[in-house]
Amino acid sequence: MQFSSGRRILVGNRAAEIAHHSLPRSARGMRTRLLINSRIDVAIACGADGVHLRSDDVAAADARVIFAQVGVSDPAIGVSCHTVQEVSLAEAQGADFAVYGPVFGKRGEKTAATGLTSLRAASRERRAAQHPMPVLALGGVTVANAVDCLKGGAGGIAGIRLFQNGNLVETVAQLRKMEEGLHR
Template identity: 45%
Template sequence: MIRYAITSRALYPGSEHDKQIALLAEASHWIADHIDFIQLREKDLPAASLTVIARKLLQTIHLTSSPTRLLINSRPDIALATNAHGVHVSSSPDELTPTQVRDLHTSANQPVPIITTSCHTLADIQRAHLHQVDAILFAPVFEKPLPNQQTIPGQGLDELRAACLAAAPIPVYALGGVTLENAPSCLEAGAAGVAGIRLFHRSPEHLS
C-alpha cells in the first residue's frame, strides 16, 4: 500500500516558528518510517520559507537514505530550485498542466519530475490521462469535516472503484476522510494507496 502524506502546519499550536518546527519534526518521522510520498502543502507560506523547509526535508531524506519522495504543491519553481522529486498539481484550469511542468524541468535541464494530481470527477481523470500523470489523488472518498463544523460529503467507495477503473494503469490514491479503519476498503475498491493529512499526523504531544 502506497502511503502519501500531506503536510499541514496549521494542525500545530504556537507561533509560526513553532508550527514550522513541528512540521519538520513530523515530516522527519515520516521519512524515517519510509512513507512513500510527502506533499509539502503550505500554500500561504512565502517562497523563501517553502524553499528552506523543502531543502531541510530533502537533506533528511538524503542523510537517511530514505526512499521517501518529496513533492511540492503547485510550485514547480520551488521544486526546481530545491531539486525536489516532483510536483503536485490540482485540477484547476488556473494551474500549470502536468505537461507544462515537465517542459519547465526539461528547459532547466532537470530530471523528469514525479507529478501527481487531484481529481474529483471522471472528467478530471480523463484530463489526467491525457497528461500522463504518475498518480491520481481521488477525493473526497469519505465525508470530510471542515473547521466550521460543516462537512463535505464523500463520494463513496463505488465512485472510487469507478475512478480506479477509469484511471488504469495510472495508480489512484484514496483521499478525504481516510482512516486506519476504512483504508482496507479503499484498497479493495482498487486504490493503490491512501493519502491524507490527519491520517498521518500525530498529535502535538507525540512529536519529538
C-alpha cells in the same frame, strides 16, 4: 503524505513556513520522494522530486516541459482530482498519479464525499490499462477504512490527518500490513 502500493512513501509539502533548502534533507535517507504542492518553481529551486498539482493548476504535460527546461528529466507529477473526468484528464496529460477525493469527506469541511463507488469508477479504467496510472484515495481515510479504498481499486492512500495524528511509524506499519494481507 501518501502511501501507495509498491511500498513507496511520497511526502508532499504543504507547510509554506519550512525553508525550501531544508526540505530535501528532511526526506533523505528514507524511501521517500519529496513533492511540492502546486509550486513548480519551488520544487525546482529546492531540488524536490516533483510536484503535486491541483486540478486547476497547469497541466501535467506543461509541468514536465518546465522541469525539462531546467534539466529535470523525470519529475514525479501528481494531480488532485475530484471527479472521474478529472482523473481521465490528468492521465491524458501525463500525470504519474492522481489523488482522488474526498472519498469519505473531510472533517469540518462542507465538501461532499465522492464515495467508494466513485473511487471504483475513477480507478477501474486505469487498472485496465497496460501501464495504469495509480489513483490514490484521499479524504477521511483512516487505517480502519483504508482497506475499503484498496479493495475498491485505489493504488494507494493519501492523507494529511491520517499521517499527522498518532504515531507515523505505527500508522505506516499498519497500512503496510493491511496491504500485504490483501495480496496474499
